[in-house]
Amino acid sequence: MPWYKHLTYWLLLIFMGLAFEVIFTAVMDMKTAGDKRLKGYTYIWMMPIYALVYPLLSVLYPQLSGYSFLLRGLFYVALIFVVEYASGWLLRRATGECPWERNYHGQKYAVHGLIRLDYAPAWFAAVMLFELVFRVLRD
16 A cells, blocks of 8 residues: 555544544533533644554454454453553653543542543444444555
8 A cells, every 4th residue: 555545544543533532522521511512622642642543453453353343342442541541641741741631530430540441432432433444444
């Protein structure tokens, strides 16, 4: 595949991740704070994190494609939690605070303010959409 297609797919998945996050934060703020403006947001720090999606799927999908939808999704969600925790921890070390930490602290299923286990269903849906787009682009 030519390099410019890889670059295009990589950028598409980065912006898809950012768009998912903006939609998710808008919906969550509406549910928790009653903000009906649907004002979503993300962080610039998320770009390099979402930049991992394309290379990881390029390596993992061929290895996992023989497994069921559910098993692939569960594996991806576990990997997302590892990446989210590690990137949040690194950002906290580098900047003094993880960008999403304020929203996670004090929540029942938060782990050290870096991941929220109750977001697993949302991550499952998102990652399977990422995989679907990846498969369509690849074929």
